[in-house]
Amino acid sequence: MDLPDFQPESDASKKICIIGAGPAGLAALKVVLDSSQYKAGQWEVTAYEARNKLGGVWLPAPPLDDPPLTPLYNSLTTNIPHPIMAFTSYPFPPSTPLFPHADVVHKYLEDFADHFGLHPHIELSTTVTSITRSESNSDWEVSLSTGPTVSFDLVIVCNGHYHIPRYPNTPGIAAWLSSGRATHSAWYRHPHNLGDKVLVVGAGPSGQDISAEMCCAAQTVIHSATGALPEDVGNLKRRGRVTHFGSTSDGQVTFEDGSVESGISHTILATGYETSFPFLGANIIRSSVPPPVPPLPREIYNSTYGVFPLAKHVFPLQNAFPTSSLAFLGLLVRVAPFPVVEAQARAVLHAFTNPGSLEPMQEAVDIISRYEELRRNVGDSPLAIAKAWHRFEAMQQFEYRDALYDFVSAAQGGKLDLVWGDQWGRTLEDDGRVPEWEKEVYRNKDILRKAWVKVEEIGEAGKWVKGVGEGGTHEWVEMMDRLKKWAIEQGIELKDVDKAKL
Incomplete structure (x- = not known):
């Protein structure tokens, strides 16, 4: 695919718009504030949130709207252990229940925003009503429910995909x-x-x-x-x-x-739910199932199951505007979403700063290769492929995160300038690659959840987590290993777990 050679002025001040202040929007905002460009005064950033508080799907609300503001039901808990659900830059507090209730997750997101000073950059009760490309094709015109239309160089779409019922x-x-x-x-x-x-x-x-x-x-x-x-x-x-x-x-x-x-x-x-972007007109994204591939279409499509074609599941691969000027975060399913959107946000800012780092031909090859793989697995139907496009199987999410950090670190000699929240005792490899313990915990997430339900039933959940994490993340790793062994001793075995989810 031939893409126009857009070369932004590297020294000019840039404005970044983030749509949504749920987990993906908060991750993107934090990554922007970490950047040397923001600290040097070169970047401005604003996140727009339609609701009156941050948190996205984790902010509760009664089901009075049509559709409801959130599908959050009263008993909801996480379905993965929080040590692998958390942002890599900010673990859950010590003694947090291993599979926390939704209100604990919402408090965590509020604390995350407090800790990293995100609130001044979030405009609440403000809906993005439309996004159009300027006549000069040099920036995005973002119209707001509060009245003004503001110009931005980069738009990061983080509006979530748990709102429109399917x-x-x-x-x-x-x-x-x-x-x-x-x-x-x-x-x-x-x-x-x-x-x-x-x-x-x-x-x-x-x-x-x-x-x-x-x-x-x-x-x-x-x-x-x-x-x-x-x-x-x-x-x-x-x-x-x-x-x-x-x-x-x-x-x-x-x-x-x-x-x-x-x-x-x-x-x-x-x-389930439909992906929806009511602020993007038909001249930006087409609302239909994309045509069969190859060749890649020259426009982007929303099939209601996801967006296609996106380089790295993030960047619109088309020829109407700079690929690195618009990004979609959090479209993947069957993943631990918080660390994934964190990695995606770093890739977005790297590509925005260095648009030449995205190689359209290689990205097109990668997309076609995945398309052929899915064709073999789910058949020739474009709809079936669209349904499976953003669905990751088994351990693919960790390979994907590693690939994103490799993309970012390639321009930095293989090292990343990351803020990992070491004050909490979190330790990761210097290159940002996913540590092996995260993968192991994910493999055992269903056994751990069964075991956690059991210890809650017998009233011992508090004993298992009391003080855990005060000395660092390794304490959670050790605790989960003990819980797994306990589960096996209690007769909760691998055969009792749906292996399709591992």
Whole structure:
């Protein structure tokens, strides 16, 4: 792909816009403030947050809006241990529960912003309504809900992808939704008052959490998921994909194996969310599934499952504006998001400072290679490939983070000028590569979560974490190793864990 040779004036003052003050926006803002350019007065940065407080999806709100401001349900905890969830620059405090509740995560984000002085650079209750390219194609014109339109050299999109509910097109579902007999999990907060027989559709983390929690309130819970199904347990029934929603009067639903369940009181659709960028017009991004590859399209597409084509899953690879002037953070799924967006932010600022460091031809080759790999795995359908595009399997996220830091460090003799928050005892290799203990913990995250649930049930969770972390991150590593061994002694073995998630 031939891209225009944009060469920004390296000595000129630059303005950076960050859309959103959730985890990705906070990570990007912190990285900007760490930069030598900001400290030298060459860069200005502003983060715009539509809500009245920072935190993004981790900031609670009642489900009164359509769609709700956040899908955060009351019982939500992290599904990975916090030592590998945290920003590399700022661990969770000592004694934090290993799988903390959502309010602990929100407090962590607030503390992160306090510690690194981010608040003065965040404008709350301010929505970015549109972004257009200036007539001279030299900068971005960012229009705000508060009235003004401001020019920026770099826009970093961090608006998250857990806001617009994704609904299935299953026959009959429209009548269930219009009658209130079905709702998306974005509205779910607690398991009460939904009836005696509840169907939960979706096998992701929220579908698993909600179906398990519903068992405490409903007489019968049916969990619909694709793939291999575990056996029924107690009042929890496992069923395959729903093929038809029948009359709402009898609450009848048909599944792919031909079985039928009647008398369903309510259906919760834990069917995911759409990526959405309402501030980007059709002249910037097209709202459709991208065409088959090769060749790469000359425009960028939002399939509602992600953005394509993006160099390094971040930079729009097209020929209408500088590739390094617009960036998308946090689109990847099945990853530990905080450290990933932190690495992405460093790559964005490196490319913005050194636009020649992005090699369009090599990036195009990498994209086509991934496309061919996914074609072999999921088939030729452009939609199937779009669904899988930003979904990382197994340990790919760590290879990806290492590659991003390699990209940044290549211009610095293989070393990075990083602030790792050593006051907390955090230690990482000088080159920023992911330490082996993080990978090991991620491999064992499901065993650790099962074990953590167990120690909470027997009232010993506090003993496991008391004082842990006061002497450094290595104490968390040692504690998690002990917990894993304890889990095996208690009979929580690898065979009990869904290996597809490892």
